[in-house]
Amino acid sequence: MRYLAFDLGAESGRAIIGTLADARLTLEEIYRFPNEPVRIPDGLHWDVLRLFHEMKEGLRRAAARYGTGLKSLAVDTWGVDFGLLGDKDILLANPYHYRDGRTRGVMEEAFKIVQREEIFSQTGIQFLPFNSLYQLLAWRQQHPDLLSQAQAFLMIPDLFNFFFTGIKAGEFTNATTTQMYNPRTGAWAADMLAKLGLPVNLLPAVNPPGTIVGQILPRVARETGTGEIPVIAPGSHDTASAVAAVPAAGPDYMYISCGTWSLVGTEVREPVINEQTLSLNFTNEGGVGGTFRLLKNVTGLWLVQECRRTWARRGENLSYSELTAMAREAKPLEAVVDPDHPSFLNPEDMPAAIQAYCRETGQPVPGTKGEIVRCALESLALKYRWVLEKLEDILGKKLPVVHMVGGGTQNELLCRFTAGATGRQVVAGPVEATAAGNLLVQAMAMGEIKNLVEAREIVRRSFVLKTYDPENTGAWEEKYEVFVKLVS
Structure with a gap:
C-alpha cells in the first residue's frame, strides 16, 4: 500500500x-x-x-x-x-x-x-x-x-x-x-x-x-x-512521529530526535510529574501507542543553521558539509556553550553570540568558522550527556544505548561527538524518522500494521543504521566538568 x-x-x-x-x-x-x-x-x-x-x-x-x-x-x-x-x-x-x-x-x-x-x-x-x-x-x-x-x-x-x-x-x-x-x-x-x-x-x-x-x-x-x-x-x-520510528528493540534507551531542535528523552508508559522533573524542567509529551515522551527540549542544530545564515548574508554561502569539514579540522574541546542559554534563542548574529558567551565565561573565543561550528556541535553533545544523566536519575535505571534519528544524523561529526560525550554506543538512523513514523501510523490506522512493536521491526528491516562507539572519553570527561558549571 x-x-x-x-x-x-x-x-x-x-x-x-x-x-x-x-x-x-x-x-x-x-x-x-x-x-x-x-x-x-x-x-x-x-x-x-x-x-x-x-x-x-x-x-x-x-x-x-x-x-x-x-x-x-x-x-x-x-x-x-x-x-x-x-x-x-x-x-x-x-x-x-x-x-x-x-x-x-x-x-x-x-x-x-x-x-x-x-x-x-x-x-x-x-x-x-x-x-x-x-x-x-x-x-x-x-x-x-x-x-x-x-x-x-x-x-x-x-x-x-x-x-x-x-x-x-x-x-x-x-x-x-x-x-x-x-x-x-x-x-x-x-x-x-x-x-x-x-x-x-x-x-x-x-x-x-x-x-x-x-x-x-x-x-x-x-x-x-x-x-x-x-x-x-x-x-x-x-517528534512523536520520529520517536515512533526509533528502531529500538527494548525499553531501555535514550533517543535524540535531531534537527533544528534536539528532543532528548526516553519513552514511558505514564507521565512522570513530580518535584524532580519540575526542578529539572523536563517535559511529558504524548506519544504513539499510549506512550509518553519524557524528554528535554534542547536547542539543536539551530546554532549551526543560524551561523550559516549569518555568513550567507555576508556573501559567504557555505554548505553544511563544508562547515562540518571545517569543524573537523578545528582543535577539539576548546570552548563550550550552553545551547539553551537565552542569548541563542533568536540573535541577529549567531557567531557573534557564541563568541560573546565564550568571552563572558572566561573561555578561549572561537575565531574561525570551523572553531565556531565545532564549539556548537561539541556543546550539543555535552548537553545530550547532561540530559542522559538526569533521565537515569529520574528513572533509577541505566539507559545503555542512544538512538539518534532525524536529519541531524547526517552530521557524522555530531554522532561521533555524542558517543564520546555520553560514553554510550550511538545508533544513528533513520534520517527520515519523522516521515517514516507518520507513514507507519497511517498503516496502523488502515489495519496493515498491528502495533508499534511491529512498526519498529519494519524500521529495522527497512533502513541502514550506523553505529558509533565512544572515543576519547577522558577528554570529554574533563570538558564535561566545565560544561556542568556553565549549565548550573
Missing part, C-alpha cells in the same frame, strides 16, 4: 510517499518546498496559506504519479503554534511563529495568577516562554478584541487537516505540547485555564494518533486529481 506524508519542519516541508511491501517501507520524496516565516509590523508569522498551497501541489504530484493508489495522507509539524478561527471558520490571523518576541515576560505574569508548581502538576510540560499557554495569554493581553471573536483553536497540523477536510479536531501528541492539556486526566486543564482567564470553549476534542479525521473535501479532490482519500492524524507532533 502507498501512503502520503506531509512532514513540515522549521526550514522546509516535504511530500513523501511511503510504500509498504514485504514488511519493508520505502520512501520517495516527490515534492519539497521552503517554509520561510514572514515578519510584518506586528511580528513574525508562519505563512500557512502558502504552505497549504504547496501541500496541495504535493498531493497533485502524488495523484499524477499513483492515481487512486494512495490509501491516505497525514500531516506532521512542529508543536506549540496554532491558528484561531472565527465566525464562518475565517482564519483570524496568520499564526504567530514561536520565535516571535511577543511572549516575552508573559510566563512570569502567569505565575502571579497560577503558581508554577500548579501549572506543572496540571500539565507535566517543560516551561518555555513560547508554549501555547503563554502565546494564548499574549493574544488576550495584546489582541483582546480579536481573541473575543475566536470560535476555534487548532494546532498547526490540525489547522491543515481542517483545510483538507473541513473538520475541526485536535490530536493528542500535539495537544500535550501546549501546556494546557492534563495528561493524567486525558483532557484540557479547564480549571487552570479558567483561572488564567482563557476561553476553554475554543479547544477541540482530542483524538489519539491513528484516528481518521475525515475524507478530503471534494473541491480539494478535484483540484489535485485524487479520489476522496482519508486524512489521518498521525503523531502530528513531528
